[in-house]
Amino acid sequence: MTTPGPTIRLGAAVYQAPDVAVSGGFTTIDGERYARICNVDQMAPFLMSVASDSDAWLFVGSNGPFTAGRGTPDTALFPYQTVDKILRDPTTSGARTVFLVARGGDTALWEPWQETASVYRITRNLYKRVDGTAVLFEEVNHDLGVRFRARLSACDRFGLVRHAAIDELDGKPVGIRYLDGWHQVIPPGVDAQTYARLSYLAAAYMRHERLADVPLAIYSLNAAISDRAEPSESLRVAGAWSIGHPDPVILLSDRQLATFRRGGDVQSESEVRGEIGAYLVADRIHLAEGGRHAWYTVGDTRLDHAAIVELRALLGDPDRAKATLEAAVVADRAGLRHRVAGADGLQQTADEAASANHFSNVLFNIMRGGSFDRGYDIPLHDLATYLRDQNRALFERHRRWVEGLPAGLTLHGLRQAAGERGDPQLARLVRAYLPLTYSRRHGDPSRPWNRFSIRLRDADGKPVYGYEGNWRDIFQNWEALDQSFPGYLAQSIAVFLDASTADGYNPYRITRTGIDWEVEDPRDPWSHIGYWGDHQIVYLLRLLEAHERHEPGALAGALGERIYAYAHVPYRIADFATVLADPRATIEFDRALHDALVAASRDLGADGKLVRDEGGEVRLVTLGEKLLLPLLVKLTNFVPGGGIWLNTQRPEWNDANNALAGWGLSVVTLSAIRRYLAFLGDLATGDGELPVSGSVARLLERVTQILGGVRGPLDDAARYRVLVDLGRAGEAQRQAVYAGDLGADVPTPLASIRALVAAAAPVVDQTLLASRRPDGLVHSYNLLRIEGERALVDHLGPMLEGQVAMLDSGFLRDAEAVALLRALRTSAMYRPDQHSYLLYPDRTLTPFLEKNTLDGRPPLDDPSLFVADATGAWHFQADLSTITDVERRLGLVGASPEARAAVLELWRTTFAHDEFTGRSGTFFMFEGLGSIYWHMIAKLLLAVQGCHRRATDPVSATALAEIYGDIRDGMGFRKTPQAYGAFPTDPYSHTPSHHGAQQPGMTGQVKEQILARFGELGAEVVDGRLGFRPRLLHRSEFSAVARSFSWLDLSGSGSTCELPAESLAFTYCQVPICYRLGDAPSVELERTDGRVEVVAGTELPRDASVAIFERRGTYRRLTVTLPRETLRVP
Structure with missing residues (x-):
C-alpha cells in the first residue's frame, strides 16, 4: 500500500493532484461521435492535427495551446512555432479563458486548463471527432459544480471556429463572470521566420482596431515590415469576432487580464498599438440549475477590405450570422467526408477503433497524396491549365482540340481522344495527367524542416488541382489511393517514369508543374545533393503489380509504347575510378545546366526540365526501356555477397542512416530487386522485340554478360573484379548520357530481358542467402571495404528494415518466414512496453x-x-x-x-x-535510438500479410496468422491512450523511449495500413477479378446486433442501409460491400436499376469487376455471404 504524502498547499489552498487513471474509448456529444481520453492531464502533452476541407490548418496541443492559419506556415493567425514551444505552456498561443464563479456569497477564480486550476477537484477530458475535424476540451470543476467545454474546428468560409459552453452541474443557480477568446493573434505579413527571429520588432508594427457597431476586430501591420527607404503598405488583415455574448466588453490585448482576475471591471479597447493582439470578451451571466451558456469565437487571416465589409454586414444580424457560421462548419465536414468516402475511408464494423483508424489513415493519405474529387470525370479547365503548364508550344498546337472537348469527358475518353490526334507528345502528357486536389507536403510544427502549402481554390472560387511532395513520399500515397481509383494506375506509373533520369535516378521533389532538385549551397550546412535509390524499385514495383492485377496483360502489351520521357537533373555522377576512391563524394552539381534548365522551364513549361532531342522536342522512349533502366543501373552498383552499393550521396528509406551513403551496401534494395526481376521476367514473354536506346541496349548486354559469368559465392578478389566490371559498365552508359548521346534505338528481343533475369536472379539469391545472421535474422546493410584489388564485406548490427525487405522479397519459404519472425520477436529490437519493434536495438551509451x-x-x-x-x-x-x-x-x-x-x-x-x-x-527521437518508427511497423504488418497470402504450408500459414495478429496488436489503434501517448486512432510517426507518440498525421504508415486493412477484409484483385477472401479477419468485427451503414454513392449523394446482426460493411471503389455470416459463400450484386444477380463463391466475374473498378455506377451495393469457419476467432 502506498504511503500518502504530505498535504501540499498553494498559499492557503490545498494543491489537488489526484492519482486518477487515463482511459479511452468513444462517446457521442451533441449527436456527434468522438474518440475520448478521460483524465488527459495525467498524460504528457501531445500534438494533434485537425483537418478541414479547406486551406485552413490547425495544430493543437493536448494541454490547450495551438497554432492555426491559412495556406502555409507563413500566413498564421497564431504563431507557427516548433512543437516544443507550443506544448511548453498552455498560454503559448490560442485561447484564454478566465471564470469568476459566484456561489453562496463567495467568488472563485477558475482558469480551465491552467495550472492555477489545480486548487480545485477537476477532471480534464479531451475529445476528437472521429472524422478528425474538431477537438473538444472539457474541464469539470467538481468543487464549483460547473463544466466548461471548448470545441476547435475550421471551415473554408470563416477560418478558425471555437464553440464554447459552460454548464451548471450542481442543480443550483450560479453567477458567472468570464473573460474568453483568442490570445496571441498575429496579422498577415509576419511570416514564420520573422516571428521566430524578430517577433519583438514585428509587434512594433502592429495595430489592432475594434469596430464600434459589431463585435469585429481587425489586426494589421501599420506598414510592411521593412528597413528600406520606401513606403510599403500591408493591406491584408486578420479578423476576429464572436456571437452569443449578452453584453460583451471586447479587449484587443491581455493588458487587463490581471485586473479581471482580481474581480475588477475591464474597459473596452478600441485600438491597441505595438503589441501582439488578442480578442478577449468579458461578460457576465446567470445560470439557472442545469443551465448552459454557449458562444462562438471566430478568427481568420489574409482578409481584405471587401471581406471585412462583408463580415461587418453579416454580424449586423447575429441570428443570421450564427446560422451561416454553423452551416459553413457542417458544409466543411461534409466536404471532407466526401473526399474520404471517395477514397474508401468509410467502414462499419463492431471494432469501432479499427474503423476510425481506417478513416484517419485514408484522410491523411489523401492530405499528402491528394484526392480525385471528380472520380474519372475530367475537369476541362484544369486539363487546359495542365497542358499549358507542361508545354506551352504543344498546348498552342492543340488549343482548338482542347477547347472543343465535350463536357462529361472521362479519363478513358480523354486518353482515346488524345491517341487519335497522332501526336505522341500529347499522348505522353495526357498519360501523366492526374486531376488531384487537396495534396500538400507533410509539414507541421513537429516537422519544421518541411514546408506545406495548401491551395484548393483560386481567386474565383474554382478548384485548384495539383500535387506536391517528396518523391520518396507521394508515390506510396498514390498506391493506396489508386486501389480506390485503379484507372489512374497507368497515370501514376507514367508520372513516376517520366520523372526518372537517363542515368537511372530521380529528382528529390515532384509537383504537378514539374520536377525539382536540391541545389548545392556551400553556405548552408543542411544543403546536400544526391540520389536516393531504394524507392525507385520498390515503389515502382508496387504500382506495376497493382496495374497488372487490375489489367492483366496491359503492361506487356504496352512495352513498346514510345510515350515516355527522361528527367534532366543537373547532377553529374563521377567516373568509376573516382567513385571507387571516395564513394561519399561522387556527384557534381552543374550550375550552368541548372540555370539553363530553369530558364527553359520558364519559357516552355515543365517540359523544359526533360531531356530533349536535336529538334528541341522531348526525347521519347518506350515503356520497356523505362522499366529496364533503373534495374540495370542498380545492378551496376551490385556487390555480390554484399548488396547494392549506396554511392550516390544519399541513404535509403531511413535517411537517419545517412552515413551509409558511401560505403554502405543495401540488402534492402536487393530484396526489392529480386521481386522486380521476377515481375519483369513475367512481363517479357514471347518472341517479340522492343526499341531501346543504344546506350541502354549496350548496358543490358554488358550487365547480362557480367552477371551470367558469376558462378557460386565469390571470394574477395573475384568480388572486386565483378564490382569493377559492373561499375565500368555503368560509367560507360552515364558518359553517353552526359554527352547527350543516348544512341539510336536498337531492336531488343524480349528474350534478352529474360536472359538478364536468368543471369541476375541466381547472384541476387546467393547474396540474400549470405545475408543470414547466426541469430536467425538477416542483415539489412553491409559495409564495403576495399583493400587493394579485394572487395570485403563487413556486417553491421541488425535492423528491422532488412527483415521486412526479406519477407517481402519472396525469397523465403513459408517456414523460413515464420522462423525469421520468431527470431525477431525474441531479439533486442522487440520493445515490450509498446509490444512492437525498434528500428534497431537500443544500446547502452558510454558515460x-x-x-x-x-x-x-x-x-x-x-x-x-x-x-x-x-x-x-x-x-x-x-x-x-x-x-x-x-x-x-x-x-x-x-x-x-x-x-x-x-x-x-x-x-x-x-x-x-x-x-x-x-x-x-546519435539522437533519441525520430529514427533514433530507442524509437519505434510506425511506418516500418506498418511495412512489417503488410509484409507478414503478404507471406500469409502466399503460404501453401498449412502449419506455417497458421503461425503467420498468429504472428500477424501479434504485430497488429502492437499498432496504435490497439492501444490505450496512456500506452500510445495520444489518440490511438490517429497515425503518428514514431514513439521514442521517453515520450508517447510523436509527429501526427501525414506519416508514411497510413499507406501500408490502408492496404493491410483491405487485406484483412479480404478484398483482393487477382487476374482482373475482384474477390473477397478474408483469411485474417476476426469474427469479433461482425456486429452482434443490427446496425446501419451510411456512405456516399458515386454521385456524392448520401445513402444508408440496414445491416443485420453478424454483419459488417465497407466500400470498395465507393461501392458498399456488406459481409454477412452464413453457410455457402456467395455474392449478391444489387444493380442500380433494381435487378439482383447472385454469384456462387466470393469472386466476381470480370465484367462486374471492371464495372466496379471503372466506377460506372452499375451496382448499388454487394452483399457477400461468408461461411463462419473461414474467419479467425480471437
Whole structure:
C-alpha cells in the first residue's frame, strides 16, 4: 500500500493532484461521435492535427495551446512555432479563458486548463471527432459544480471556429463572470521566420482596431515590415469576432487580464498599438440549475477590405450570422467526408477503433497524396491549365482540340481522344495527367524542416488541382489511393517514369508543374545533393503489380509504347575510378545546366526540365526501356555477397542512416530487386522485340554478360573484379548520357530481358542467402571495404528494415518466414512496453566522463590534440569534432607519418566511428535510438500479410496468422491512450523511449495500413477479378446486433442501409460491400436499376469487376455471404 504524502498547499489552498487513471474509448456529444481520453492531464502533452476541407490548418496541443492559419506556415493567425514551444505552456498561443464563479456569497477564480486550476477537484477530458475535424476540451470543476467545454474546428468560409459552453452541474443557480477568446493573434505579413527571429520588432508594427457597431476586430501591420527607404503598405488583415455574448466588453490585448482576475471591471479597447493582439470578451451571466451558456469565437487571416465589409454586414444580424457560421462548419465536414468516402475511408464494423483508424489513415493519405474529387470525370479547365503548364508550344498546337472537348469527358475518353490526334507528345502528357486536389507536403510544427502549402481554390472560387511532395513520399500515397481509383494506375506509373533520369535516378521533389532538385549551397550546412535509390524499385514495383492485377496483360502489351520521357537533373555522377576512391563524394552539381534548365522551364513549361532531342522536342522512349533502366543501373552498383552499393550521396528509406551513403551496401534494395526481376521476367514473354536506346541496349548486354559469368559465392578478389566490371559498365552508359548521346534505338528481343533475369536472379539469391545472421535474422546493410584489388564485406548490427525487405522479397519459404519472425520477436529490437519493434536495438551509451578517456599516453604530446586532466588521464582536445579536424591539426603541428597514422587510428577506435551509420545512432527521437518508427511497423504488418497470402504450408500459414495478429496488436489503434501517448486512432510517426507518440498525421504508415486493412477484409484483385477472401479477419468485427451503414454513392449523394446482426460493411471503389455470416459463400450484386444477380463463391466475374473498378455506377451495393469457419476467432 502506498504511503500518502504530505498535504501540499498553494498559499492557503490545498494543491489537488489526484492519482486518477487515463482511459479511452468513444462517446457521442451533441449527436456527434468522438474518440475520448478521460483524465488527459495525467498524460504528457501531445500534438494533434485537425483537418478541414479547406486551406485552413490547425495544430493543437493536448494541454490547450495551438497554432492555426491559412495556406502555409507563413500566413498564421497564431504563431507557427516548433512543437516544443507550443506544448511548453498552455498560454503559448490560442485561447484564454478566465471564470469568476459566484456561489453562496463567495467568488472563485477558475482558469480551465491552467495550472492555477489545480486548487480545485477537476477532471480534464479531451475529445476528437472521429472524422478528425474538431477537438473538444472539457474541464469539470467538481468543487464549483460547473463544466466548461471548448470545441476547435475550421471551415473554408470563416477560418478558425471555437464553440464554447459552460454548464451548471450542481442543480443550483450560479453567477458567472468570464473573460474568453483568442490570445496571441498575429496579422498577415509576419511570416514564420520573422516571428521566430524578430517577433519583438514585428509587434512594433502592429495595430489592432475594434469596430464600434459589431463585435469585429481587425489586426494589421501599420506598414510592411521593412528597413528600406520606401513606403510599403500591408493591406491584408486578420479578423476576429464572436456571437452569443449578452453584453460583451471586447479587449484587443491581455493588458487587463490581471485586473479581471482580481474581480475588477475591464474597459473596452478600441485600438491597441505595438503589441501582439488578442480578442478577449468579458461578460457576465446567470445560470439557472442545469443551465448552459454557449458562444462562438471566430478568427481568420489574409482578409481584405471587401471581406471585412462583408463580415461587418453579416454580424449586423447575429441570428443570421450564427446560422451561416454553423452551416459553413457542417458544409466543411461534409466536404471532407466526401473526399474520404471517395477514397474508401468509410467502414462499419463492431471494432469501432479499427474503423476510425481506417478513416484517419485514408484522410491523411489523401492530405499528402491528394484526392480525385471528380472520380474519372475530367475537369476541362484544369486539363487546359495542365497542358499549358507542361508545354506551352504543344498546348498552342492543340488549343482548338482542347477547347472543343465535350463536357462529361472521362479519363478513358480523354486518353482515346488524345491517341487519335497522332501526336505522341500529347499522348505522353495526357498519360501523366492526374486531376488531384487537396495534396500538400507533410509539414507541421513537429516537422519544421518541411514546408506545406495548401491551395484548393483560386481567386474565383474554382478548384485548384495539383500535387506536391517528396518523391520518396507521394508515390506510396498514390498506391493506396489508386486501389480506390485503379484507372489512374497507368497515370501514376507514367508520372513516376517520366520523372526518372537517363542515368537511372530521380529528382528529390515532384509537383504537378514539374520536377525539382536540391541545389548545392556551400553556405548552408543542411544543403546536400544526391540520389536516393531504394524507392525507385520498390515503389515502382508496387504500382506495376497493382496495374497488372487490375489489367492483366496491359503492361506487356504496352512495352513498346514510345510515350515516355527522361528527367534532366543537373547532377553529374563521377567516373568509376573516382567513385571507387571516395564513394561519399561522387556527384557534381552543374550550375550552368541548372540555370539553363530553369530558364527553359520558364519559357516552355515543365517540359523544359526533360531531356530533349536535336529538334528541341522531348526525347521519347518506350515503356520497356523505362522499366529496364533503373534495374540495370542498380545492378551496376551490385556487390555480390554484399548488396547494392549506396554511392550516390544519399541513404535509403531511413535517411537517419545517412552515413551509409558511401560505403554502405543495401540488402534492402536487393530484396526489392529480386521481386522486380521476377515481375519483369513475367512481363517479357514471347518472341517479340522492343526499341531501346543504344546506350541502354549496350548496358543490358554488358550487365547480362557480367552477371551470367558469376558462378557460386565469390571470394574477395573475384568480388572486386565483378564490382569493377559492373561499375565500368555503368560509367560507360552515364558518359553517353552526359554527352547527350543516348544512341539510336536498337531492336531488343524480349528474350534478352529474360536472359538478364536468368543471369541476375541466381547472384541476387546467393547474396540474400549470405545475408543470414547466426541469430536467425538477416542483415539489412553491409559495409564495403576495399583493400587493394579485394572487395570485403563487413556486417553491421541488425535492423528491422532488412527483415521486412526479406519477407517481402519472396525469397523465403513459408517456414523460413515464420522462423525469421520468431527470431525477431525474441531479439533486442522487440520493445515490450509498446509490444512492437525498434528500428534497431537500443544500446547502452558510454558515460560522458568515460567517453573521451584514453588508455595511457597518446602517441603525440601536443596540447592542440591532447589534454591531460587532474588525475593524469588523457583526452582528445575538446574542440575536435571530426576526423577531418584531427587531420587538420596533425598537419599544423607537422606530425610524422607514423604519429599521424597512430593518432588517426586512436581517434577511430576511441569513438568507434567505423560503426557510425548516421544520426540514427546519435539522437533519441525520430529514427533514433530507442524509437519505434510506425511506418516500418506498418511495412512489417503488410509484409507478414503478404507471406500469409502466399503460404501453401498449412502449419506455417497458421503461425503467420498468429504472428500477424501479434504485430497488429502492437499498432496504435490497439492501444490505450496512456500506452500510445495520444489518440490511438490517429497515425503518428514514431514513439521514442521517453515520450508517447510523436509527429501526427501525414506519416508514411497510413499507406501500408490502408492496404493491410483491405487485406484483412479480404478484398483482393487477382487476374482482373475482384474477390473477397478474408483469411485474417476476426469474427469479433461482425456486429452482434443490427446496425446501419451510411456512405456516399458515386454521385456524392448520401445513402444508408440496414445491416443485420453478424454483419459488417465497407466500400470498395465507393461501392458498399456488406459481409454477412452464413453457410455457402456467395455474392449478391444489387444493380442500380433494381435487378439482383447472385454469384456462387466470393469472386466476381470480370465484367462486374471492371464495372466496379471503372466506377460506372452499375451496382448499388454487394452483399457477400461468408461461411463462419473461414474467419479467425480471437
